Amino acid sequence: MKSPAPAILTAIGFLGAAAAYWLAGPERFWANYLVWMLMLISAGLGALFIAALEHLVAARWSVPLRRAAERAAGLLVPAAPIVLIGLFSLPVLYPWARPGAILPPAVAAKAVWLNVPFFSARAVACVLLWLLSWRVLVGGSMLQDSSKDPALTIRARRYAPFFMAAFALSVTLVAFDWISSLEPEWYSDVFGVYLFAGVFLAGLCVVSLAVIHMMEAGRLPGVKFDHLYNLGGFLFAWIVFWSYIAFAQYLLMWYANLPEEVFWYRQRVNGAWRAVALALALLHFVIPFFALIPKDVKGDLSRLRRAALLVLLAHFLDLYWLVFPVLGARPLFSWPELSFALLFIGLSSLWVRRSMGQGADMPIGDPFLEEGLAFRL
């Protein structure tokens, strides 16, 4: 008997979110929607990236964990209609898409790129690329459970480089289109990489949580400390990578002090947002960095789960910090935000629970599964 909690959470969250549209206004509604849409994309795309990375570099150690990543990548399926619905946020949130808005010349000059038809085409193209990749990589792997055909592994390895190119392009587009263009005067070349670091982290956290959950249920026999240690090591490394990119972007803009760049940070590190920025530095770097230093933590079920949950929360905070300052100088966080959290966490749980039953718990048709299980540090 499955717990009805996710369904109840989703229902409560849905009511709250719908009420937010009328009571808190469409701007706040769509800002919440955008944050959680990006959260969903981060988790699904990050997990798919981890699965594809294994094929790209022909890794063996992660084969027993790949099904967890593949199941989490299924989050891209509900993400597809959510992105399409998200296009309705354009005239509300994005200054360049507001009907009748008088744009400064610097923004008007970007009209070739920032117009509703082209934006929508890019968003749809990204979604299609993700679904295609999900179909090839995950669908092929599921098929292999019964067919045991090694040709599917070869196909996945051939497809992986193409996925990487599509991934890099689509993550950059998501970063520039959905986040950067909220303030269309602002630009940062490294912003795509910044989001990529967050996406990979979110994917890692979701995969780690799924693996830990399945290990505790005894569904991954043979997966041990050594496998978890690698996940923890990746988490540790990418926390540092994210911080490096985030600080590099900040340092250059702070130094150059150009008005069209620095206003973005002035909104986000001054006034009431300073507390959020500091919390982000603590939760996204300092605490997980020191928490993940000891060797034992990286391979310990409960401590790695805590670290993964913390980093997932930090990624949410990151997206919140990126999106919400366009609503005003004061961070808004009350019942609409909680409702959206309930709605999307409930939806994701329902979806993940459903996909947890898909296929075997490990890719049992993969010719490298045994080598992966025999992996030792």
Place this chain on the structure above:
Amino acid sequence: MTERVFSIVGLFDSPQALLAAVPRLKLEAWHLEAYTPYPVRGLDAALEQRRSPLAGMVLVMGILGTFTAWLFQWWMNSVDYPIVVGGKDPSSWQAYVPIMFEVAVLFATFTAGLGMLFLLNKLPAFWHPFLLSRSAAKVTCDKFALAVEANDQALDVVAAESALREAGAVSVEIVYEPAPAKRASPNLLLGLAAVLAIGCSLAGYAVYWGIKLFPVLPPMSHMLVQPRADAFDSSGFFKDGRAMRSPVPGTIARGQLPYPVKTHEQAERLRNPLPRTHAVMLAGRSAYNNVCSVCHGPLADGTPTLTEAYGAKPANLQSGKFLKYSDGRIYDTIVRGMNAMPSYASPLTEHQRWAVVHYLRAVQRAQHAKDSDLP
């Protein structure tokens, strides 16, 4: 004097045999050490060796490096000699971060490398008693050794030997600690280092003063010496002994055609080659106003703007004398000068000079306009 026993070494044929022997010897609370040709998985855990303290040392030194760099920059940039760069507060922490990061990495890596070599691997001890045993050669090949170490305490050699044999050792060897005299003592090494340091300093001084006092050869000429004749160099190749050559007689520099006119009669025969077009008039006006009008005045009537202190009275070009001048004569005057007026050949190109002539003619006619000139 009997040599002290360092350890009893038993050799095993396989890593499995070695691993199986460890728990049996552990019963006696002996201090165990293993020597293997390659890392054997699980051996560390079986021997219950303490975890290396290196990781903790690296962490501490990394944090220390971070704060050292911060303190260093904060002291220099905001206390000792504050300099405002780019309008920033000299104590801005943001600018310190890259250096803090670098120094943290520097301290951490040096601690890892040097700490491993000198603290944990016990350099400068270049040797180990085990290396003097016969077993050492076999361990580097295909045998796996387990040693019961005396650890500076009395060791029951017979018991250890039989325990090793019972645990499956194919051969057992007693390793003695060599006499202390054989060691390369730290004093000797310090002495060597001192000799090296003093020797290097003396050699450095010798080279420095040698080069300074006896500059026989430039020590590092690099690109100063080249097989090339510089300007004003002497050369044995040419008869006159100079590296520089005179141009061939009759050579004309680019854009420097000679001006053959010597007399006014020759000047009269010059003809203005330029057509009277709008562009030529504009060029002439521009050149006249920039160069000529300073003395002759904008209307060419000899009422200058700048010549109060100059003293000389510039010519009134509207006077009858100059109205009668031919184009060639005016051109010649510009090139060669007249009375107090110097040559204006260099400020004006040939094209500009002839354009000035056209423009001057126009100015003269404008000041002496007739009714018939009206359209």
